Amino acid sequence: xxxxxxxxxxxxxxxGLLPFLAYVAVFLGVPTVSVVLxxxxxxxxxxxxxNISAAAGDPYLHAFVVSTEISALTAVIGAVxxxxxxxxxxxxxxxxxxxxxxxxxxxxLAYFAGVPLAFAFIAAIGSQGLVTKWLGALGLDISGFSxxxxxxxxxxxxxxxxxxxxxxxxPALEGLRPQWQEAASNLGASxxxxxxxxxxxxxxxxxxxxxxxxxxxxxxxYATAAALTNGIIPLVPIQIAAVMSGNVAVGQENLGxxxxxxxxxxxxxxxxxxxxxxxxxxxxxx
Amino acid sequence: xxxxxxxxTEAKPGSPVRLAGLRRGYGQVTALDGLDxxxxxxxxxxxxxxxxxxxxxxxxxxxxLEHSDSGAVFVDGKDITKVPANKRDxxxxxxxxxxxxxxxxGENVAFGLRLRGVSPAERRKRAGELLELVGLTQHYDxxxxxxxxxxxxxxxxxxxxxxxxxxxxxxxxLSALDAKVRVQLRDEIRSLQQRLGITTLFVTHDQEEALxxxxxxxxxxxxRLEQCASPDEVYTRPATPFVAAFVGAMNRIGGIASGTxxxxxxxxxxxxxPPEVPAxxxxxxxxRPESVLLTPAVAGLVRVARSSFRGPVTxxxxxxxxxxxxxxxxxxxxxxxxxxxxxxxxxxxxxxVMVIQ
Numbered sequence: 001x002x003x004x005x006x007x008x009x010x011x012x013x014x015x016g017l018l019p020f021l022a023y024v025a026v027f028l029g030v031p032t033v034s035v036v037l038x039x040x041x042x043x044x045x046x047x048x049x050x051n052i053s054a055a056a057g058d059p060y061l062h063a064f065v066v067s068t069e070i071s072a073l074t075a076v077i078g079a080v081x082x083x084x085x086x087x088x089x090x091x092x093x094x095x096x097x098x099x100x101x102x103x104x105x106x107x108x109l110a111y112f113a114g115v116p117l118a119f120a121f122i123a124a125i126g127s128q129g130l131v132t133k134w135l136g137a138l139g140l141d142i143s144g145f146s147x148x149x150x151x152x153x154x155x156x157x158x159x160x161x162x163x164x165x166x167x168x169x170x171p172a173l174e175g176l177r178p179q180w181q182e183a184a185s186n187l188g189a190s191x192x193x194x195x196x197x198x199x200x201x202x203x204x205x206x207x208x209x210x211x212x213x214x215x216x217x218x219x220x221x222y223a224t225a226a227a228l229t230n231g232i233i234p235l236v237p238i239q240i241a242a243v244m245s246g247n248v249a250v251g252q253e254n255l256g257x258x259x260x261x262x263x264x265x266x267x268x269x270x271x272x273x274x275x276x277x278x279x280x281x282x283x284x285x286x
Numbered sequence: 287x288x289x290x291x292x293x294x295t296e297a298k299p300g301s302p303v304r305l306a307g308l309r310r311g312y313g314q315v316t317a318l319d320g321l322d323x324x325x326x327x328x329x330x331x332x333x334x335x336x337x338x339x340x341x342x343x344x345x346x347x348x349x350x351l352e353h354s355d356s357g358a359v360f361v362d363g364k365d366i367t368k369v370p371a372n373k374r375d376x377x378x379x380x381x382x383x384x385x386x387x388x389x390x391x392g393e394n395v396a397f398g399l400r401l402r403g404v405s406p407a408e409r410r411k412r413a414g415e416l417l418e419l420v421g422l423t424q425h426y427d428x429x430x431x432x433x434x435x436x437x438x439x440x441x442x443x444x445x446x447x448x449x450x451x452x453x454x455x456x457x458x459x460l461s462a463l464d465a466k467v468r469v470q471l472r473d474e475i476r477s478l479q480q481r482l483g484i485t486t487l488f489v490t491h492d493q494e495e496a497l498x499x500x501x502x503x504x505x506x507x508x509x510r511l512e513q514c515a516s517p518d519e520v521y522t523r524p525a526t527p528f529v530a531a532f533v534g535a536m537n538r539i540g541g542i543a544s545g546t547x548x549x550x551x552x553x554x555x556x557x558x559x560p561p562e563v564p565a566x567x568x569x570x571x572x573x574r575p576e577s578v579l580l581t582p583a584v585a586g587l588v589r590v591a592r593s594s595f596r597g598p599v600t601x602x603x604x605x606x607x608x609x610x611x612x613x614x615x616x617x618x619x620x621x622x623x624x625x626x627x628x629x630x631x632x633x634x635x636x637x638x639v640m641v642i643q
Binding site: 185 | 349350351370371372373374375376377378380382384386387388389397398400401402442445446449455
């Protein structure tokens with residue numbers, strides 16, 4: 001009797017998920033299925049592999065390479081710098097001002113992207129930017145640095161990658177119990193031995209997971225790069241937008257779907273890796 | 287728990303430990319206020335006291351996990367106050383389960399041996415022996431999350447014993463366990479400690495644990511040592527009113543001082559230490575519930591307020607004429623007729639009692 005009541009209650013609670021599930025189905029499920037099917041169809045609706053083979057050749061293959069390079073580079077730099085910041089903050093007193101400031105700032109900055117971010121950087125360190133002018137007045141000329149190339153995009157991406165890393169890795173650092181270090185020390189371990197044998201192995205899965213999340217985050221970023229480079233840098237999302245909007249050639253929507261499928265696969269693999277690492281971490285650091 | 291153990295884990299002479307004038311403050315709060323304590327080789331001494339009395343601080347200073355503001359720690363006669371924790375050759379079992387979650391039970395036990403350069407084969411053999419010692423042979427490859435709290439603490443104990451420490455430090459290792467496991471594990475810890483002869487400092491706020499496991503109990507209050515004596519002496523001859531009140535239950539009954547005696551409810555009782563008051567002064571006698579004897583009587587002086595059955599013993603609470611409540615622990619068979627509302631005579635066992643003003 002009690003079991004039946006409990007089951008009914010659970011079913012009722014699950015009803016609360018319906019709006020979310022509907023949202024995911026409409027805005028993620030349906031588009032994904034549409035992209036996957038479209039990638040294997042020609043304009044007449046017949047099945048074909050030509051879109052896939054076109055997407056796998058130049059110039060689109062080059063776009064995948066550039067996107068992968070930028071994503072990997074910003075993920076690695078963002079992960080290392082973010083870890084260092086989170087590590088420093090975790091050493092501060094719990095509930096302290098530093099923690100609150102860094103946590104709040106990271107929460108805001110991690111999602112500050114797109115056109116506003118591109119504009120902020122152009123206004124700051126563009127060729128006519130405020131900081132560029134100030135530094136020029138101080139005799140430091142950075143006008144040769146281009147925001148619109150590979151290095152520029154990397155720099156701008158780091159603006160949201162680093163805070164995202166801080167947000168993602170901080171709980172893992174907090175999960176490291178001081179008793180583990182004390183127990184290790186008590187058994188004869190130096191600080192280095194603790195990190196090599198206990199702390200490091202415990203942090204590795206969340207670090208790798210965060211790295212994959214950052215990679216996926218950069219790979220899927222569109223608006224920032226589009227606003228900043230106006231399509232000069234051939235990133236996959238920009239190529240998809242170009243194909244879909246008909247700027248390249250009419251009737252190539254399914255090529256866009258094939259590019260989208262490639263992107264879904266890469267980001268999906270990265271996020272699956274992230275989820276796998278999160279699962280392992282939660283088992284250890286709960 | 288039965289286990290055969292390697293001869294190398296049999297008793298070795300433990301190390302003497304001495305705490306000399308340890309002081310530690312945190313801002314305005316004094317955690318330790320000149321703690322002196324000598325622990326004999328192979329002895330198990332419990333630091334017992336209420337929360338915040340400084341017992342854990344003392345243990346952590348001995349372990350090297352905290353420093354003292356002044357005072358010193360000696361092991362084997364050597365001053366180790368400035369020696370870092372990882373060079374002290376001590377092992378600690380923590381209150382919260384502190385097994386390394388990325389290592390199996392066997393790897394946890396072998397951790398200290400690995401740091402000491404013991405070969406993998408020897409480590410595995412020793413870890414297996416120690417897990418057998420704590421009754422967890424089958425758990426060698428299990429991770430912490432795959433074990434119960436009691437099993438984790440057993441592994442933590444095996445890990446601590448693996449390095450054959452000079453001193454074993456136990457920081458309330460049983461407090462997170464359920465009652466049944468707690469009693470079982472405390473007996474196992476005591477048995478192992480005696481068999482291996484390791485000098486042990488055990489921190490607890492549970493007086494039953496302290497009294498049942500220790501060679502001596504050091505009762506602490508507000509950073510000071512109130513008394514350090516055998517469990518029997520601490521219980522029967524408390525050195526201070528704090529110890530009398532903290533260890534075991536204690537009645538406070540008004541009486542009249544009379545030199546080396548005190549008159550309580552018309553009965554003269556010897557006092558452990560005569561109070562510095564003139565004869566005839568009002569004092570308070572501290573009497574254990576088991577020293578209070580009640581018998582039903584139609585014209586009794588006290589009335590039973592309530593009774594609480596506790597298996598072999600029943601606690602009967604009576605109310606005196608002035609409203610004071612007095613507890614009496616009686617054999618349950620003798621308490622059958624002492625129902626609430628019953629009138630009774632009250633007498634005290636002829637034992638010396640402590641008196642305070």
